[in-house]
Amino acid sequence: MKTSKALNYNFKAIIYLFCIFLAFPYSTFSQAKLIQVEQEEKPGRQNYFGSSVAMDGKYAVVTGTHSQNPESYNGGMAYVYELNNGKWQLRSKLYPDVSYSQDRFGQNACSIDGKTILIGDWKNQKNPNGAAHIFQLEGDTSWQYVSLLQPKDTIGVDSFGRTVALEEDIAVVASYNEVFIFQPNAEGRWKQTAVLREKDFNTEGFGNYLKITEGELYISAAWEDKDTLENLGAVYHFKQQLGKWKLAQKINPLPKYYQNRLEFGNAVAVNKETLFISARRMNIGSIPGPGTVSVYKKVNGKWEFNQILYNENFKYRVYGFGKDIQLTEDYLFVLEAQGEEHNTTTFIYEQKGDNFNLVDTIQGNQESGKNFIAASGNNFLYGNGGNDFCDDFRGGCGKAYFYSVKTPQGPSTPENSISSAAEYGFSPSKIKALQKKFNGSDIQFDYINEDLVYKMRHKETGLWGMFQDDRELIPMEYDSIKFFGFNHPFTIVGKDGLLGIHTSSWGKIGQLSVSCRFDEFKIYRHEGKYWLAGKRNGKWRWVNWYNGYESSSEKEYHQELPVYTNWKPGRY
Structure with missing residues (x-):
C-alpha cells in the first residue's frame, strides 16, 4: 500500500473545516409528518408548556409546570389529548386538589398507562419532601384526581416526584436517592408497597431515570462513581420475587467506554428482547460528548451488550445523543441535545433484526434543556417547554408538536x-x-x-x-x-x-x-x-x-x- 509523506495542518482550521463537511451517506427520506402544534389557550411567560410529555395509545399528556390552574396562578397544569380521526383533541385539564405557585407539577415527570396518569411534583409546597399525583379515567373522557402519593416515612426524603414511571397498577416515584413503589389495595387506594434505597446498592443518582416494562423495573444511577471515575453511571434491573423486588442484574458500561462523567443510564427504553441505555456524554474518539445509545440483547435471561448507536454525522459542537429515548413496536426515537444548527434533533429508527435503519430526523428548538419526547404506535410527541417566545412579549410559554410516522418504503x-x-x-x-x-x-x-x-x-x-x-x-x-x-x-x-x-x-x-x-x-x-x-x-x-x-x-x-x-x- 502507499502512504503519504508528513502532512501539515492548523488545529483551529481542522475543527472549522471538518464541521462544514457534507457526508453523502448521511441522508434520510421523510417519514415523520407534523400533524399539529398545540399551545395553551392563554400562553403565559415561563409556563413551560411541554416541560414533560407522555403518550399511550390514543391518549397523550402535556404538562405546563407553571401554568395557571383554578387553585394557583403558577401551580401547573396537565393537558390530556385524545386522538380522534387523525387529530389530537384536548379532553381534560388536570391539576392537584391543593396547588401553590412554586410547585413543580409535571416538571420532567409524567407517565400514562391505559386509563391512569402519574405526575410528579418534586417541589410541592404543601408537602416539602415532594409529591406525586394519580389521575384516572372515568367513563370515556372524564379524568379525575384519585390520589396523592407520599412516602410512608418522609425523614431524609428530598425531591420526591423528580422522576416517575407507570405500568398498569404499579406506580414508581423517585426522590433524590430512593425509589418508592405504590400499588392500589383491595379498596383501590394507592399505598406504598416497597422502597429501594440508594445506600443499599452503594450508588449515586439512584432514580435519575425510571422505566417499568412487563412488570420489571429499571432504575438509572447515572451519577454512580467507579474507582477514580466520576459519574460513570449504571442501570439496575429489578424483578418481583415472592412479592419483593430483587436485583436481577446490574448493567455497567463496557470497560472500553469508561470515562469521567459518562452518565451511563441517562435514559432507558426496553421491550422483551432489547434494552437501550443512553450515555449522552460519551466521547467518540477524540470528539468530546457526542453521546451514544448502547443496545443490549437478552441471552439466557441476562442482558448482553450488542452494539452502540450514535449520530453518524457527529462532530465538534454536536452533542447529547441519547438525552431521551422512547420505544414503540416499530420505532426507536432518540433525542439529541444539540445538532448542527444548535438545536435539538430527534432521530427515528426502524429496527430490522440487529440493524437500525434511520428513517427520519426532526429538528427541534435551541432550548435543549426543556425538550422531551413521547411515543406510542406510529405517533410521536415532542414537548418544547423552553420555546423562547410564543409572541412578541412572552418567553418560555412552550409548545407541543404531534407527529405521525409511516412505515418507510425506502427510496x-x-x-x-x-x-x-x-x-x-x-x-x-x-x-x-x-x-x-x-x-x-x-x-x-x-x-x-x-x-x-x-x-x-x-x-x-x-x-x-x-x-x-x-x-x-x-x-x-x-x-x-x-x-x-x-x-x-x-x-x-x-x-x-x-x-x-x-x-x-x-x-x-x-x-x-x-x-x-x-x-x-x-x-x-x-x-x-x-x-x-x-x-x-x-x-x-x-x-x-x-x-x-x-x-x-x-x-x-x-x-x-x-x-x-x-x-x-x-x-x-
Whole structure:
C-alpha cells in the first residue's frame, strides 16, 4: 500500500473545516409528518408548556409546570389529548386538589398507562419532601384526581416526584436517592408497597431515570462513581420475587467506554428482547460528548451488550445523543441535545433484526434543556417547554408538536432488469448480442446516468462488470459494483468481501485506482472536491481516490479525520 509523506495542518482550521463537511451517506427520506402544534389557550411567560410529555395509545399528556390552574396562578397544569380521526383533541385539564405557585407539577415527570396518569411534583409546597399525583379515567373522557402519593416515612426524603414511571397498577416515584413503589389495595387506594434505597446498592443518582416494562423495573444511577471515575453511571434491573423486588442484574458500561462523567443510564427504553441505555456524554474518539445509545440483547435471561448507536454525522459542537429515548413496536426515537444548527434533533429508527435503519430526523428548538419526547404506535410527541417566545412579549410559554410516522418504503428504485430493457434503449436482439459478446447473463441498467450504461454478470464466474453499449467500462472481475454517481469521477467495487475504487472511463482511461483492501468507504464533498475516507484494520484514514495513497493519520471514526492543507484527495 502507499502512504503519504508528513502532512501539515492548523488545529483551529481542522475543527472549522471538518464541521462544514457534507457526508453523502448521511441522508434520510421523510417519514415523520407534523400533524399539529398545540399551545395553551392563554400562553403565559415561563409556563413551560411541554416541560414533560407522555403518550399511550390514543391518549397523550402535556404538562405546563407553571401554568395557571383554578387553585394557583403558577401551580401547573396537565393537558390530556385524545386522538380522534387523525387529530389530537384536548379532553381534560388536570391539576392537584391543593396547588401553590412554586410547585413543580409535571416538571420532567409524567407517565400514562391505559386509563391512569402519574405526575410528579418534586417541589410541592404543601408537602416539602415532594409529591406525586394519580389521575384516572372515568367513563370515556372524564379524568379525575384519585390520589396523592407520599412516602410512608418522609425523614431524609428530598425531591420526591423528580422522576416517575407507570405500568398498569404499579406506580414508581423517585426522590433524590430512593425509589418508592405504590400499588392500589383491595379498596383501590394507592399505598406504598416497597422502597429501594440508594445506600443499599452503594450508588449515586439512584432514580435519575425510571422505566417499568412487563412488570420489571429499571432504575438509572447515572451519577454512580467507579474507582477514580466520576459519574460513570449504571442501570439496575429489578424483578418481583415472592412479592419483593430483587436485583436481577446490574448493567455497567463496557470497560472500553469508561470515562469521567459518562452518565451511563441517562435514559432507558426496553421491550422483551432489547434494552437501550443512553450515555449522552460519551466521547467518540477524540470528539468530546457526542453521546451514544448502547443496545443490549437478552441471552439466557441476562442482558448482553450488542452494539452502540450514535449520530453518524457527529462532530465538534454536536452533542447529547441519547438525552431521551422512547420505544414503540416499530420505532426507536432518540433525542439529541444539540445538532448542527444548535438545536435539538430527534432521530427515528426502524429496527430490522440487529440493524437500525434511520428513517427520519426532526429538528427541534435551541432550548435543549426543556425538550422531551413521547411515543406510542406510529405517533410521536415532542414537548418544547423552553420555546423562547410564543409572541412578541412572552418567553418560555412552550409548545407541543404531534407527529405521525409511516412505515418507510425506502427510496424508490426504478425497474432496471432485462425485462425493462426497452426503457433504457435496448431491443431484445441487442441484449442477446451483448450477452453473447461478453459471455454474460444477468443485466442491471444504470437508472442514474442512463446513457446505455449497464452492469452484466459473467455467465461462468458470476462476477460483474460495467459497460456502455458494447464498450467495457469496468472488467467482469468483481462481486459487486456501484453505478457512478452523476458526474462522479469514481465508484466503489467489491471483491472477496473488501472494497476498492475504480475511476470513471468517460473521457479518460478508467482503472482500479484503489485495490480492494478496505472494509468501508465514506465519501465527502469539500470545496468542490470529493474526499474519500477508507476503513481498514479497524482504522479510518484519507485515501487518494486516484492513486491509492493513504494519509499517515489514522482515526477510530471517519468523523475525526482532520482536513489537511496539503492533502490531495484525488486527480484535480
